[in-house]
Amino acid sequence: MRFFQLLACLLLTLRLTAQEAPPLRLVACEGKAQGTYYIVKYLSADTTSLQPRIDSLFEVIDKSLSLYRPGSLINIFNATGSVQMDEHMKAVVEKAVLTSKATRGIFDITVKPLVYLWGFGVTKPSFKGIPPQDSIRKALSYVGYRYLKINGNRLTAIKKHTEIDCNGIAQGYTVDVLGKFLEQQGIRNYLVDVGGELCAKGMNQQHKTWRIGIERPAPGDTAYEPIQGLVQLPDKGIATSGNYRRFFDQGRTRFAHTIDPVTGMALHNHIISVTVIARDCFTADAFDNPLILMGVEKGLQFIAQHPEYDLEALYIYKAADGTISEACSNGFRKYME
Incomplete structure (x- = not known):
């Protein structure tokens, strides 16, 4: 009898605790940093904005990595x-x-x-x-x-005149730093977006996996204008590299800001963009540039041959007839809607 009394007290305590727990509310912080925008969304019972501390983190990272x-x-x-x-x-x-x-x-x-x-x-x-x-x-x-x-x-x-530019990886790192900061505050449900490089954990305010829009030109289109496609992001990071943001056209060739360090040439192949999903944004951002330089066939082959990096990718490219086509790794479509 005493056991059942204790069990009843425990259940009553748990019920009262659940009733007293304040509801989680969506909090959003937005601003500009690292030459782009940032958006941080999270669910918390405490709606006090973390934006001043987020801005301080950007400041610290800029003192380290900003050219x-x-x-x-x-x-x-x-x-x-x-x-x-x-x-x-x-x-x-x-x-x-x-x-x-x-x-x-x-x-x-x-x-x-x-x-x-x-x-x-x-x-x-x-x-x-x-x-x-x-x-x-x-x-x-x-x-x-x-x-x-x-x-x-x-x-x-160790060689004179050797210099570094970390812009191809620093934003992905920053995204994960912000995510870890939120977790240190006891936040378990969040989405961090820095210039289109993102990470997500937990659920959104509708108790569903976070869904994000990616720049995805419509198949069959002959333009470079991206439209939004939706991707589910369950505790993953995502990064996109493309030739439609920073580029110049010379003749009939488009030269984008991604530079091949082996040949010294700016990206000028038929790839429009590659979107990479990985275990964290740091990894996704590290591999999006090399994957776009590899091209569709070699890039997808690299992903298949290196499961240790846990990469999935979606390529948008211009086909021989001028239309826009897609190709993706075996596991990417499970994230698409």
């Missing part, structure tokens, strides 16, 4: 060839080197001289259009992740 910020750690390295890294720079550089090894140099943060040469950097070259071949060859001589030496927290360039 636009005078005195940032990355600018110190590029000016002197050596720097004592903080935790943010070290995490990004180490991940970048691992990705370079995995892709055999198709991803390489030492691509900075080429990015600037093609006119996609902080400063612009004196000419417009395709750079001279001798300039490309000269810039290529400074490019190579093997020219970076990591010794503890110290990053050193």
Whole structure:
């Protein structure tokens, strides 16, 4: 009898606790950072905005990795060839080197001289259009992740004039940092979006998996204008690389801001975009650029041959007849609506 009395008391306590628990409400923070927008949505009983603390995190990461910020750690390295890294720079550089090894140099943060040469950097070259071949060859001589030496927290360039540009991976890292910050506040349901690179955890306010829009040109269209497609994002990260944001056209060829560190050429293949889903946004962002440079066939083959990275990808590309087509890895469609 005493057991049943205790059980009844326990059930009553649990019922009262559930009744007293405040409801979770949707809180949204929006702003501008890292040259783009950010949107952070989360469910919390405490509706006090976390935006000031979120902005502070962006500030800390910019002091480490922003090429636009005078005195940032990355600018110190590029000016002197050596720097004592903080935790943010070290995490990004180490991940970048691992990705370079995995892709055999198709991803390489030492691509900075080429990015600037093609006119996609902080400063612009004196000419417009395709750079001279001798300039490309000269810039290529400074490019190579093997020219970076990591010794503890110290990053050193072992070849003079080697510089780094982490823009191809830093936003994905930032997204995950913001996600971890939210979890440290006891938040278990959230969506973080920094310039189109996203991560999601838990459920939205409708108690469903977070759904996001991706830029997805309609199949059969002959234009480059993207429309929205919906993707479910269950505790994953997603990143997109495309040729429809930063580019220039010369003749009938479009040259995009993604630079091949092996050939020194700006992206000018038939790929319009690749959207990558991975276990976290950091990983998705690290692989979206190399996958777009690989192209559809080699990119999908890379994903199939490297299950350890847990990647799925959707390619949008221009077919031989000029229409827009799609191709994706085996597991990507399960996220699509």
